């Protein structure tokens with residue numbers, strides 16, 4: 001039993017110390033402020049859900065914590081004058097506390113609260129009573145009272161449970177930075193071994209960063225054992241739009257860039273009739289045919305970078321944005337080593353062992369580093385940027401967690417050298433060592449989403465051409481020269497919200513190309529009806545593959561072993577019973593499920609058991625590989 005006494009101001013006095021020696025909330029805050037300032041600011045924390053998600057504060061958190069503290073003061077959450085003075089009676093107090101716990105366990109929270117209060121009035125020195133009543137108040141959503149209970153116990157003796165309750169109260173009040181301070185303390189006191197404290201911390205962080213992004217949508221981001229995950233916040237129907245998202249940074253993939261010109265900043269198609277028909281064909285057409293095409297093809301004006309001419313934009317606005325965001329560091333006319341990057345992207349990447357693929361090009365990594373440099377500059381840094389300046393500049397990329405088997409950088413040493421040369425030649429130098437390269441590579445690889453404009457200039461042309469088509473030689477000739485759809489515009493982008501979607505081999509949402517505020521982005525739609533609270537899953541790979549191939553791909557590219565519903569109820573091959581894992585006798589393979597051809601059973605009984613257990617939910621005629 002503790003030997004503290006409650007002071008009239010609500011603080012708890014420890015041993016013989018005076019009330020003046022107990023720390024007030026603002027003093028406590030001062031202490032945390034210095035902790036916040038000195039904590040490491042690692043934007044590259046590796047991904048392994050709870051254990052690997054950093055609790056590092058964000059730059060500027062100390063000031064935000066001060067604002068939140070002022071808010072708390074203003075809303076009297078620290079009002080101390082509230083307890084009845086009674087004569088001490090520890091025995092009676094213990095009885096009251098016992099009654100309170102029984103009442104609480106049977107759901108009579110209001111009554112329980114009365115008895116916790118009595119227990120405290122009879123013996124305010126027992127820390128557990130404070131924690132129990134704080135919890136009861138929190139359950140009743142009496143946040144003011146719950147918080148007051150928490151701060152009534154001096155922080156030096158405040159039990160972990162109270163740090164957690166305080167953190168939850170602050171989170172419920174939307175005071176996320178202070179909540180993180182309290183929950184960080186709970187984690188530190190338990191040396192990172194309190195799972196609940198770690199989880200509460202990450203949940204608070206998710207509220208802080210994702211609630212603004214999901215406002216007005218039918219989804220919510222939460223923290224799970226797989227890290228961020230997106231859930232339905234209401235029942236949704238098949239086909240319903242769930243949310244739209246725009247990329248934080250993007251770049252066209254190399255293959256697409258060679259085949260289909262697009263605005264390098266916003267991905268709008270810049271394909272002209274000459275690009276599509278080919279200059280030779282176009283020149284050979286007669287005047288009337290050219291006029292038909294000209295009339296039907298939408299007007300395409302492109303604005304190249306005036307310095308290097310290697311980038312094209314759909315508007316001056318896009319050109320200015322791109323310049324500010326990254327091109328000012330990457331334009332080869334200003335930074336000559338960047339020419340090698342452009343040459344590499346223009347040449348094609350097949351010889352690079354699949355490191356750059358249909359989803360992303362090295363350009364997106366270069367743009368991330370360049371954008372970080374821009375952000376450092378925008379901070380108005382004089383001289384060498386400090387660790388805090390870098391942390392601030394890297395902030396938008398901190399949320400994209402990436403984790404993979406190391407060693408990729410060894411396979412593409414050429415690209416590391418190109419990047420190092422570029423970023424050693426910038427006004428503020430950015431050190432790209434192997435670790436930075438590798439981590440950034442995984443960050444992009446694990447989070448990148450391909451996208452493009454849902455409608456390109458060619459679609460508009462075809463629609464207009466058919467609308468205005470007349471019988472006759474000239475229209476016939478133009479139609480003859482049309483060689484089907486041009487190659488897609490494909491960009492790889494990092495999306496703040498969309499990248500929170502986890503994978504399932506049986507997805508329940510579709511990520512589709514769509515316009516967001518007039519620019520290409522992604523639209524996420526329900527593929528089927530989903531109940532409130534259901535997790536949303538996309539798919540990261542070609543799911544027509546068999547389970548062993550799917551798992552191998554996911555492990556190699558995303559570093560996780562898939563345990564989705566489909567993987568749970570499919571097998572690897574005919575030599576093992578998918579249900580009971582019995583081995584088949586040599587030359588007597590087990591029978592396959594006749595519908596999905598992805599599960600094998602030793603007996604009809606095993607098949608029935610598996611069907612009921614969950615195979616029926618995922619059994620369908622999958623396209624074969």
Ligand SMILES: C[S@@+](CC[C@H](N)C(=O)[O-])C[C@H]1O[C@@H](n2cnc3c(N)ncnc32)[C@H](O)[C@@H]1O
Nearest residue numbers: 226227228401446447499500501502503558560
């Ligand atoms: C695009 S992120 C998805 C959001 C992720 N949970 C996060 O917190 O950043 C991809 C990463 O999420 C994790 N992940 C996604 N789906 C998963 C699954 N079905 N099982 C385990 N981990 C998964 C993997 O670590 C993967 O590299």
